[in-house]
Amino acid sequence: IYSYELYKFYGVETIIRIGSAGSYKKELPVRSTVLADSAWSTSSYARTQNGYDKDVTYPCAELNERLIQAAKDLNIPLVVGRINSSDVFYAEETSDGLQKALENNCVCAEMESFALFHNANVLGKKAACLVTISDCLADPSQDTTAEERQTSFTNMMKIALEMAE
Numbered sequence: 001i002y003s004y005e006l007y008k009f010y011g012v013e014t015i016i017r018i019g020s021a022g023s024y025k026k027e028l029p030v031r032s033t034v035l036a037d038s039a040w041s042t043s044s045y046a047r048t049q050n051g052y053d054k055d056v057t058y059p060c061a062e063l064n065e066r067l068i069q070a071a072k073d074l075n076i077p078l079v080v081g082r083i084n085s086s087d088v089f090y091a092e093e094t095s096d097g098l099q100k101a102l103e104n105n106c107v108c109a110e111m112e113s114f115a116l117f118h119n120a121n122v123l124g125k126k127a128a129c130l131v132t133i134s135d136c137l138a139d140p141s142q143d144t145t146a147e148e149r150q151t152s153f154t155n156m157m158k159i160a161l162e163m164a165e
Contacts, residue, residue: 003127004119014063014126016163017116018156020134020149021083021108024098028107028133030142033078033155035067036129039085040104041114042097050122055104056082057117060126063163067128070163076155081107083129085114098137108133130156 006012021034028034039057046052064080071078084097084106091097101109113129120127132153135143144152 003116007119007123007125015116016160017112017129018160019110019131020153021110021131023108023133023136024102024106024138026136026138028079030133030136030144032133033076034108034131034133035064035078035080036083036113037064037080038082039113039117040082040106041085043087043114045115046118049118052118057114057121059117059128063126063128066163067130067159070159074158074162076159083113084109086111130160132156
């Protein structure tokens with residue numbers, strides 16, 4: 001993941017990942033904005049990188065508080081919850097990954113936050129993850145089109161930019 005190089009070799013202090021995620025629940029509909037309070041994963045990334053053997057990594061609490069305040073200032077609804085940061089976004093039906101993610105209280109899935117948070121924590125940097133729900137595993141009729149993803153997922157960007165001012 002490029003975040004390690006940005007932190008280690010280019011002097012970057014803070015990274016806020018913005019992107020899309022898939023919801024696990026009908027109650028978390030498409031276009032919802034989610035702030036990760038933790039990232040759960042079965043990834044071996046952290047174990048390989050420095051021996052970290054836990055399955056949860058955490059963002060910078062101070063950064064998250066500032067993002068929550070920015071969302072409030074903008075009157076943008078924000079869901080705060082655990083994200084499943086999966087190495088495999090489209091698992092076969094025989095996989096028990098979805099069940100494990102639900103057992104670990106994950107509200108949605110994406111692929112970057114676990115390693116991003118780990119890199120930030122290892123290097124004493126700051127990281128956060130804001131995502132917009134693009135599709136819903138519990139109700140595929142909600143799924144957005146590529147064009148909708150390209151043009152309407154702006155709340156996460158507004159929050160990040162508001163916090164940065």
